[in-house]
Amino acid sequence: MSTDFKLNQNNLSRRKFIGIIFLVFCLLGVLVAMMGLISLLIQVILQGYEWVTPNLIFNYPSRHPEQAGLWPALIGTLYMMGLTALITVPVGIGAAIYLEEYAPKNWITSFIEINTSNLAGVPSIVYGLLGLSIFVYFLKLERSILAGSLTMSLLILPLLILASREAIKAVPMAHREAAFALGGDKWQVVKMAVLPTAFPGILTGVILALSRAIGEAAPMVAITALVYITFVPVTPMDRFTVMPIQIFNWVSRPQDDFRGLAAGGIIILLFLLLSMNSIAVILRNKFQKRSEE
Amino acid sequence: MNLNNSVFDSKRGHRLRMKIEGRIVNLFVSICAFITLLVTFAIIWNLVQQSIGFFTQVSLIDFFTETRWSPILIPKSFGIAPLVAGTFLVTIIASFVAVPVGLSVAIYLAEYAPDTLRRILKPIIEVLAGIPTVVYGYFALTFVTPLLKIVFPEMIIFNALSAGLVMGIMIIPFVSSLTEDALIAVPNSLRQASYALGATRFETSIKVVVPAALSGIIAAFVLGLSRAIGETMLVTIAAGATPKLTFNPIESIQTMTAYIVQLALGEAANGSIEYQSIYAVGILLFLITFSMNTLGHWIVRRWRNVY
Amino acid sequence: MNNEQNQPKDILKVKNLSFYYGTFQALKDISLDIEANKVTALIGPSGCGKSTLLRCFNRMNDLFSNAKVEGQIIFDDLDIYSQSIDPVLIRSKIGMVFQKPNPFPKSIYDNVAFGLRINGFAGNYDEEIERALVQSALWDEVKDRLKDNAFSLSGGQQQRLCIARALAIRPDVILLDEPTSALDPIATVKIEDLVNVLKKDYTIIIVTHNMQQAARVSDKTAFLLSGEDRCGVLIEYDYTQTMFSNPKIKETEDYITGRFS
Numbered sequence: 057m058s059t060d061f062k063l064n065q066n067n068l069s070r071r072k073f074i075g076i077i078f079l080v081f082c083l084l085g086v087l088v089a090m091m092g093l094i095s096l097l098i099q100v101i102l103q104g105y106e107w108v109t110p111n112l113i114f115n116y117p118s119r120h121p122e123q124a125g126l127w128p129a130l131i132g133t134l135y136m137m138g139l140t141a142l143i144t145v146p147v148g149i150g151a152a153i154y155l156e157e158y159a160p161k162n163w164i165t166s167f168i169e170i171n172t173s174n175l176a177g178v179p180s181i182v183y184g185l186l187g188l189s190i191f192v193y194f195l196k197l198e199r200s201i202l203a204g205s206l207t208m209s210l211l212i213l214p215l216l217i218l219a220s221r222e223a224i225k226a227v228p229m230a231h232r233e234a235a236f237a238l239g240g241d242k243w244q245v246v247k248m249a250v251l252p253t254a255f256p257g258i259l260t261g262v263i264l265a266l267s268r269a270i271g272e273a274a275p276m277v278a279i280t281a282l283v284y285i286t287f288v289p290v291t292p293m294d295r296f297t298v299m300p301i302q303i304f305n306w307v308s309r310p311q312d313d314f315r316g317l318a319a320g321g322i323i324i325l326l327f328l329l330l331s332m333n334s335i336a337v338i339l340r341n342k343f344q345k346r347s348e349e
Numbered sequence: 350m351n352l353n354n355s356v357f358d359s360k361r362g363h364r365l366r367m368k369i370e371g372r373i374v375n376l377f378v379s380i381c382a383f384i385t386l387l388v389t390f391a392i393i394w395n396l397v398q399q400s401i402g403f404f405t406q407v408s409l410i411d412f413f414t415e416t417r418w419s420p421i422l423i424p425k426s427f428g429i430a431p432l433v434a435g436t437f438l439v440t441i442i443a444s445f446v447a448v449p450v451g452l453s454v455a456i457y458l459a460e461y462a463p464d465t466l467r468r469i470l471k472p473i474i475e476v477l478a479g480i481p482t483v484v485y486g487y488f489a490l491t492f493v494t495p496l497l498k499i500v501f502p503e504m505i506i507f508n509a510l511s512a513g514l515v516m517g518i519m520i521i522p523f524v525s526s527l528t529e530d531a532l533i534a535v536p537n538s539l540r541q542a543s544y545a546l547g548a549t550r551f552e553t554s555i556k557v558v559v560p561a562a563l564s565g566i567i568a569a570f571v572l573g574l575s576r577a578i579g580e581t582m583l584v585t586i587a588a589g590a591t592p593k594l595t596f597n598p599i600e601s602i603q604t605m606t607a608y609i610v611q612l613a614l615g616e617a618a619n620g621s622i623e624y625q626s627i628y629a630v631g632i633l634l635f636l637i638t639f640s641m642n643t644l645g646h647w648i649v650r651r652w653r654n655v656y
Numbered sequence: 657m658n659n660e661q662n663q664p665k666d667i668l669k670v671k672n673l674s675f676y677y678g679t680f681q682a683l684k685d686i687s688l689d690i691e692a693n694k695v696t697a698l699i700g701p702s703g704c705g706k707s708t709l710l711r712c713f714n715r716m717n718d719l720f721s722n723a724k725v726e727g728q729i730i731f732d733d734l735d736i737y738s739q740s741i742d743p744v745l746i747r748s749k750i751g752m753v754f755q756k757p758n759p760f761p762k763s764i765y766d767n768v769a770f771g772l773r774i775n776g777f778a779g780n781y782d783e784e785i786e787r788a789l790v791q792s793a794l795w796d797e798v799k800d801r802l803k804d805n806a807f808s809l810s811g812g813q814q815q816r817l818c819i820a821r822a823l824a825i826r827p828d829v830i831l832l833d834e835p836t837s838a839l840d841p842i843a844t845v846k847i848e849d850l851v852n853v854l855k856k857d858y859t860i861i862i863v864t865h866n867m868q869q870a871a872r873v874s875d876k877t878a879f880l881l882s883g884e885d886r887c888g889v890l891i892e893y894d895y896t897q898t899m900f901s902n903p904k905i906k907e908t909e910d911y912i913t914g915r916f917s
Binding site: 463538542543546547557 | 714716719721744748754756760761762771821825
Binding site: 065 | 742744745748772775776777778779825
């Protein structure tokens, strides 16, 4: 080794020190994220817990906060969720099956794939405008829960396709090959070998997409226009409201009591979301265990 | 070999049924996939068709150069600049929160965190993504704004700063999970090579891993900002309904999305220029987010290192 | 045992080294001395622990959180596993080249410069980078395109680039972990010739599963074997010529003559 080759390695402790500072910085970032979440939850719970009463759930909206309730919004949310599921689940899973199992590898397929991921990034209010023009006015569905559900179906369709594709992609090639080797044709292989294995993942995807639908207010605002609905929807052609819109209505009022009501409504909404996500996780674990037996 | 006995006959009937079923299914799933193309077409056609009416009455030049947006109150003016400024003001404030936090969370989870900690932290951060945006709006209005008023006493209730800060928190998981994916995609062999040359963990992360994942990281930022631009309820609740061309964050402004909500709630008459203005704003919003999303995906495709 | 004028100097002394991944023992009581400016080969069937042993020399195994070491490795009169030594400094003196070429997605120049920059080199970068590329027999092929991305090179060239990258910081020892197993025969020959030249300035320890390569390239060879417990032990360690023509232990002879792979 030549003697004039010098590596300055005396600064090792400085290098390590910089590393520690950086780690602290990263941890600060994690802390900020945590604090944001925690302060949000605490604020909601503190302001809302005393408003979570049977009144809140079962009453109709009212000008008097003590008597106001979420009932039409709650029913509207559940009703809309059900209708949306009916519409979007077959289409979403169907499209995912096509893209994963049937589609030839050409530019049309790539185009569909790129298009789907672009649709996932379109702002939700734009879907609302679409629903307003096409479902409310053009198809003359008026501002009905059917129009709302159709709009919501379009909104969550890309998410559902994405999640279903992941679930189908996760099925090992070996399953398909075994089914083909036994003489199955394309559809038989998909029906008997792929779908049953992909089912838990698809189910999880459906529940997660629907839970996203529950929280979306913007497109529904465009469809319903009003936020003060005092009746429960019965037929698909009835007018409706959903929980996020009712919460939005209460938040927009200046009185403190309504803020408290809004917080109470949020607690119920978050509880609903938590239940749905927990069900998704439980179902997925349950089906995964069964497929591993 | 005689195949004409009863066992194979029933099998042949079964095969025929399966074949028909298969054909129907093939048709059905193809239609489902092409519906997605139809949706895009419908969105674009809807926006264009509805805003044509608007642009026959308001020239494009006026739309982009007028500095006042007042479609309802007289004197009417249709300059989009205040709404765009409002949107970008909130988005830039949001990026000051989301970019450093998202990046540091992602680097921590990908390069530093032990497995058990990672498995706990990651879902918690994902919870931020699952919270409905009305809840964030509520949080901005009832918690962040009063807090900020202590620091800025002259601030009014509806302002861009509160909305922007909370928006930043809202898109943290978006930015951090895309960034984390990009970091994890960098093969371990590169980290090993770096360590073998006597680098510390920090040097390996910053000088090897982050540069190697750069395209994915930039795409994460672009896509996160696009999400912020398209966000509606949070800004409607917290940022205000006064379109104003300003860069002062403690003022009340209105974003493009909030304007659309305001008009949609007001039941503007179908066909009136106020109604059409929703679509004019909508098409601009769509174009902005669409180009950012396309840019984000293009960056990944073009610059991603193939290992 | 030797006819050299100078006493052979042992640059690395392994003393009773045992290595554990958690509760699993991968190496048991290994002792051997690595001679300076010679090529030492570590051979043995797959899973015998030769790569694990190699990675002990530059403490790369420390990157696993459950790695545990018993025994010592003495380098320059210091036990590299003692508490007072930072592995980061060891690695600038004991470099490594990996099985699959792993250049950074940077330019050829920046790849070779990386180690110099990290370790605070304050001299003439262009000179050192040229020297490293010359020593790794790559200079003529890349001298006009140093700014090109490393991935524009062929597999064999990338591996020589990785060697140059390691050489740039002038380590005392270079560890080669099956450096040619991912390369074609022509690239392999180039690297073997390189090893022969490099040993004048560096000490080289090479892991190889190819016995012919060990015979061609190394001055001394260590043969490791693991039993049913998958724990590697040192069976025999001798000058290559001696071991291959006249192995002292039966297992060595069995392995060399191909009675088991």
